[in-house]
Amino acid sequence: MDDKRYTLKVGELIMLPSGVYHQNEVVSRPEARFIGIHFDFFNELTIQTEADMVVNEETIQLHKFATEACAEGMTPLSATPVYSPSSAAVQLMEQLVHEFTMRPPGYELICKALMLQLLTHLLRSPYLNSSRHVSVHGDKLRELMKQIEDAPSEPWTNTGIAKQMNLSIDHTAKLFKQMVGMPPNEYIQSIRLREARKLLRETDCSIELVGIQSGYPDIHYFSRTFRKHEGISPREYRKLSRML
Template identity: 65%
Template sequence: MKSDFSEFPLQRSAPFKEWSPSIHYAQIQRMPAGVLPQRRIYDFELLYVSQGQAATTMLGQRYELSAGELIFLPSGVLHQNEAASTPDTRFLGIHFDFFDEQDIQTEADMIVDEEHVQERRFAFEAVADAFEPLSGNPVYTPPLACVQLMEQLVHEFTMRPPGYELACKSLMLQILLHLLRLQKSRSQWLASQHDGRLLELVEEIERRPAEGWTNALIAERLGLSIDHAAKLFKQLVGLPPGEYVHSIRHREARRLLRETDLTIERIGEQVGYAGIHYFSRLFRKHEGISATEYRKLSRVL
């Protein structure tokens, strides 16, 4: 008997102390341009686009994703993913459940065989009183700190040093908290009368991170005081304007280090830092390694 798709995702109200996520799969991969088959999964997936563009069709809606965005794919919900960039798109994917309720041995165990549906295997989405379900608005633009946690989780899951299960559980809880807080900030921001102008400005910062985005300039563009503009900005993205600009520049610098052969100095200039020493110091502060070391490591991985 096939499932009634309308009942998914299954949800369970639970205090945070009962959240105990287990990781079933965590990997960075490149996918050639094309549409993947429709599917359902027994667990949940965070699918983050680190390079290129992608799209997901789910519940009658098409979500288009750019680099730096992720989509939350719920258990039991029919969806279809697409790598929309030529020649390929780079993804970071994490499969997990909220309550350590699944025994996943292979990747195939995560995918629903519609001819032999195992009803009891569908995982429950945890819902806390203070937040809306993550599945309610599935597209997120995670802050830099959250992206770094996801990358660290992939490293732990791939290398599997002693205690990696505990590390992965801890990292996943932090990732979920980032997304929940981001969702709450986004909900508060939507009620703001300045929402449209603020969203346009944030998108412009992402397109042109090298511009001189000072707090004063952002406030002037919004027609608000510096303090009020900074408050609304933080409600939207979870970071003050200056920190957000730095995070976007850093994200672009990482991309250029991975994908181009530009010099470190040229990359610094291209993302908005005129001095190579200042750029190098900031990069090491964020990553813990130099830009040159990051480039070498990213090409090994």
């Protein structure tokens, strides 16, 4: 980008401003998976298909480039394009993709609200990651979060997490809130629902088995929880995701 090469590691994010020449190359093996969002924050463009975002280099129309969303008093995201987003930021991106894919009533407003939260997380990341604000328990907490993501079906509880951290439940919740943007129980719920959505989209497992593998051994509780957060039942979600 701009004649400079950036190498991204797993979990990193790059901000590609509108109107900037760039080329992406996947060099990892055996594969790489991405979450990508093209976002017109000020509703300047009419995007119907992927082709609407591709620029004809022979007839460049500068007025059709979207404007970067910036916050007064904060450095634009494009100034330092590579970020290590928090788990909360990654979840916001996943929610964005989910809303735009499913397009329930009011999805455009929800997408803009989620994008505003995501921008705030990224703009604040240099401040939150400074040495003054990194907890001495940060590495241990990040490892614990990875364990939850790798094994969402385990019986994770606030008490168990606090015990692993060797801290009080209140202190652990405070650290979680500071680093992730949500308390432990909400984080666990979000990871389990993310796993459930993935299994519903990508496998033919029964709804009961999806629930068990996601951390919901009671199929009725799983169905109620899924509907509460996603607006539709697991079965309806699977059918709709495959239609789209």
